[in-house]
Amino acid sequence: MLGANGAGKTTTLRAISGTVSRSGTIELDGKILKGGPEVAAKSGIAHVPEGRGTFVELTVLENLRLGAYTRRDRDVKADITRVGEYFPWMVERGGQRAGTLSGGEQQMLALGRALMSRPRLLLLDEPSLGLAPLIVREFFRIVRELNEKEGLTVLVVEQDARIALRASQRAYVLEVGRVALTGTSDELQGDESIRRSYLGY
Amino acid sequence: MLVAAAFDFSDFMQQVVSGLASGGIYALLALALVIIHRSTGVINFAQGEMATLSAYIAWTLIVNHGWSYWPAFVVTLALSFAGGIGIHRAVIRPVERGSVLRIVIVTIGLLVAINGFVIWKWGGEPQQLQGPFGTKTYDLGGVVVAAHDIGTIAVALGIVGLLWLFFRFTKVGLALRAAAVNPEEARLVGVRVTWMLALGWGLAATLGAVAGMLTAPTVGLDPQMMQAVLIYAFAAAVLGGIDSPIGAVVGGLLLGVLLNMLSYLSQYGAFDWFTEELRLPAALLIILAVLLVRPTGIFGRPEVKRV
Amino acid sequence: MTPRTQRLIGFVAFAAFVVFVAVLPAFVSDFKARDYSYVGIYLIALLGLNILTGYTGQISLGHGAFMAIGGYTTAILMAGNEEFGGPISGGMKDVWTLPIAGLVAGLVGLAFGIPALRLSGLYLALATFAIAVAMPSTVKRFEEFTGGGSGIQLFGTPELTGSISNVEILGVSLTPNDWMYYLAWSIALVAFAVAWLILRGRTGRAFRAVRDSETAAVSSGVSLARYKTLAFGISAAYAGVAGGLFAIASAFVNPDAFPIALSIYLLVGIVVGGLGGLSGLVFGAIFIFYLPLWAQGQDLGSLLPDRIIVETQKPGGAAIVYGVILILLMFVIPNGVGGLFRRVGQLISNRRYSRPK
Numbered sequence: 001m002l003g004a005n006g007a008g009k010t011t012t013l014r015a016i017s018g019t020v021s022r023s024g025t026i027e028l029d030g031k032i033l034k035g036g037p038e039v040a041a042k043s044g045i046a047h048v049p050e051g052r053g054t055f056v057e058l059t060v061l062e063n064l065r066l067g068a069y070t071r072r073d074r075d076v077k078a079d080i081t082r083v084g085e086y087f088p089w090m091v092e093r094g095g096q097r098a099g100t101l102s103g104g105e106q107q108m109l110a111l112g113r114a115l116m117s118r119p120r121l122l123l124l125d126e127p128s129l130g131l132a133p134l135i136v137r138e139f140f141r142i143v144r145e146l147n148e149k150e151g152l153t154v155l156v157v158e159q160d161a162r163i164a165l166r167a168s169q170r171a172y173v174l175e176v177g178r179v180a181l182t183g184t185s186d187e188l189q190g191d192e193s194i195r196r197s198y199l200g201y
Numbered sequence: 202m203l204v205a206a207a208f209d210f211s212d213f214m215q216q217v218v219s220g221l222a223s224g225g226i227y228a229l230l231a232l233a234l235v236i237i238h239r240s241t242g243v244i245n246f247a248q249g250e251m252a253t254l255s256a257y258i259a260w261t262l263i264v265n266h267g268w269s270y271w272p273a274f275v276v277t278l279a280l281s282f283a284g285g286i287g288i289h290r291a292v293i294r295p296v297e298r299g300s301v302l303r304i305v306i307v308t309i310g311l312l313v314a315i316n317g318f319v320i321w322k323w324g325g326e327p328q329q330l331q332g333p334f335g336t337k338t339y340d341l342g343g344v345v346v347a348a349h350d351i352g353t354i355a356v357a358l359g360i361v362g363l364l365w366l367f368f369r370f371t372k373v374g375l376a377l378r379a380a381a382v383n384p385e386e387a388r389l390v391g392v393r394v395t396w397m398l399a400l401g402w403g404l405a406a407t408l409g410a411v412a413g414m415l416t417a418p419t420v421g422l423d424p425q426m427m428q429a430v431l432i433y434a435f436a437a438a439v440l441g442g443i444d445s446p447i448g449a450v451v452g453g454l455l456l457g458v459l460l461n462m463l464s465y466l467s468q469y470g471a472f473d474w475f476t477e478e479l480r481l482p483a484a485l486l487i488i489l490a491v492l493l494v495r496p497t498g499i500f501g502r503p504e505v506k507r508v
Numbered sequence: 509m510t511p512r513t514q515r516l517i518g519f520v521a522f523a524a525f526v527v528f529v530a531v532l533p534a535f536v537s538d539f540k541a542r543d544y545s546y547v548g549i550y551l552i553a554l555l556g557l558n559i560l561t562g563y564t565g566q567i568s569l570g571h572g573a574f575m576a577i578g579g580y581t582t583a584i585l586m587a588g589n590e591e592f593g594g595p596i597s598g599g600m601k602d603v604w605t606l607p608i609a610g611l612v613a614g615l616v617g618l619a620f621g622i623p624a625l626r627l628s629g630l631y632l633a634l635a636t637f638a639i640a641v642a643m644p645s646t647v648k649r650f651e652e653f654t655g656g657g658s659g660i661q662l663f664g665t666p667e668l669t670g671s672i673s674n675v676e677i678l679g680v681s682l683t684p685n686d687w688m689y690y691l692a693w694s695i696a697l698v699a700f701a702v703a704w705l706i707l708r709g710r711t712g713r714a715f716r717a718v719r720d721s722e723t724a725a726v727s728s729g730v731s732l733a734r735y736k737t738l739a740f741g742i743s744a745a746y747a748g749v750a751g752g753l754f755a756i757a758s759a760f761v762n763p764d765a766f767p768i769a770l771s772i773y774l775l776v777g778i779v780v781g782g783l784g785g786l787s788g789l790v791f792g793a794i795f796i797f798y799l800p801l802w803a804q805g806q807d808l809g810s811l812l813p814d815r816i817i818v819e820t821q822k823p824g825g826a827a828i829v830y831g832v833i834l835i836l837l838m839f840v841i842p843n844g845v846g847g848l849f850r851r852v853g854q855l856i857s858n859r860r861y862s863r864p865k
Contacts, residue, residue, distance in 0.1 A: 238630070244630060244633070244634070246772075292835050295839055296838055296839065296842070299838075299842050300783070300842075302561075302567070302775070302779050302783065303779065303838050303842055305775070305779075306775070306776055306779045306780075306834060306838050307834075307835050307838050309772055309775075309776060309834065310830075310831045310832070310833075310834030310835035310838070311831060311835065312831070313827050313830050313831035313834065314827065314828050314830070314831025314832055314834075314835070315831070316824075316827055316831075317824040317825065317826065317827025317828040317829075317830070317831060318824065318827075318828055319824065320823050320824030320827070321819075321822055321823065321824030321825050321827075321828060322824075324823070325823060325824075424824075432641055435634055435637070436634075436638070439631060439634050443630055443631070443634075479645060479646075479649055480645075481641060481642060481645055482641075482642035482645055482646050482649075485638035485639075485641060485642050486638075486642070488638065489623075489635055489638060492626070492627060492631055492635060493623050493626055493627075496626045496627055496628070496631060497631070498631075
């Protein structure tokens, strides 16, 4: 999801996860979502808000355990191992306080925590904000891998249109609260006039 | 003048042990204050009165209904837990979004109302609530300690330990901590934050109940019995850092011993200006001094504000 | 409403209130006048506390202690403390002690404001609370100055104006109770006007800036240290004058006249009156003086069933009513009476704007 500041990208994500009040209906797998973020989390939506959604006072491992909060089964250990395959350092430095991690590590931890809930839909809000380009690339590589290998649906809001289009299949361009344009990411990337007028590169 | 009488080591140790016992009680109540402060952001002025009410409930069960101590203890804790949750749902939650002072005033209203209720229901005269540990004393290598003191220390430390395990290793404990430090984020991972806050109030009420039941045997059960203890618990919580559970425990024990030391030393002629009346001011002065050196208490971390 | 008409309405309301205060004793019993003088005294203390807490954002749970300082200053200057072995011989007329009571409390407040700079929020609240808690026992300990636990008796001393006989002033003869009423309320009204003058100008803006964002205030060139300690000083001076009047009105001071509960009720008073406003504080003062009496069911005879009235008259019953009312008030008027005023004002002015021409 692309668009200028104030277009309503973050608000869209918040409406989906129920952190803002909304009208109309939102369906996931044909089921209408009702209620606040607790319900959305339970139905399989993991929302990583802008600005490193981690509990800075808790340790890395505790952040991961919290990710699995909505799950009843006892397979949390196995999932930590699974997340550890993507991010080995999280297991090695599980006792470290999240607040002492670097910005990039915190963003990764937020992703890892979201994965712990075994989501069906992952919402990412501006994950590249304030991170070095190299780390952003690594982050999107992992997101793409999750999408391809595990079939996880990801809706990402991004300022950096170039990297977002490269990582995604479909794109929506928002303009003052409405979808101004939609198409496959390749189409949008390929069309020079769209790139000029909407994406600015 | 300094040390006029002979210094007696076993006497000194006795003072330390009884200081630890009262410190354990301060620690429990301070811990209750810290739990509520972390989750609701206020000092619960009614914490002492809630504890007094719990102690009266235990007394009614034991004296009027003839229960034995430990079943009454457990039932009182359960009732207090439910009561804490009830208080949060009924009177705290409706004002939670308002200014901090508004919640503070509500807790003051609770203080007044609960105190009034205790007097209305049971009268103002002091009652006797026996402790579970009897009045025996033990001689440990020349140091004579009261069974009640040892029992108090054991119960206090035991409860603190259980609480630590709960917060550290259980899913609910983790969720409670998450809800306290970052409620918005906690909701996103599916934690029902309002229930967690209610649970915090329940836990605080339970801790207070233990403190109340341990206080009553030594000072006598009366409607005002927890008021001084609450002030010491404030002091202990501030000393340790109002957001630090470990700080509350250390602060409580430290304060208990420190206060006993002051009285003890004044007996020996050191600090001969120190009289019993100055016990409270002296304690508070020490805390003011600590605060001026470390404005966030011993274990507190400075608050980071986003502008 | 333009700010100018708003200010005009304010002036008219204040003038009307002054007239109301001036004629009130003519319509009530002499005994009631003394009660009302306590309302005026509380108003002075609340004005001071609101400057500190409502306008500058520093919570004080210890203002009763500053009142105690003022009260003892007045009492010692009047009666002296030689009879307990102290150095002061007394002999000052009651009214003249009040500026000194304000000054002494204000200086202590300034002095306390400096270390308080290092503390914020709850820590400050607890530090001030500590002062209030420590006050009674400290007063008892330094007996030769304060008369210890039995306090200082002022009743019948020549320094106390109108302790038994009527007071002649400006050719009018006032009963002792009416005299006390007019003394307390003239000072309260002056205190109100002074508070308004302080808060409307540069200083008031600086106070509010400190309250709303310390960081923003500092970056706009407001000196935190100066304005926080200043707020403490002014606020304590108000409390000191209120304490002095309190001593005169009771003709007696002792440590129990200024308990911790007093400090807490002052805080209750400003929250009920409305933080960051002045006019609502009159209701805050009425509230903290009358609710304890009212809660005993004295004037409720016709409102509630007898059974409940009987219960509230048992020991403890009044406190239950008091506590419950306090809680309910916070539900119903979250911003105090002052907030209620502002909302009504907004409703009226909004309707004006939306009326079609």
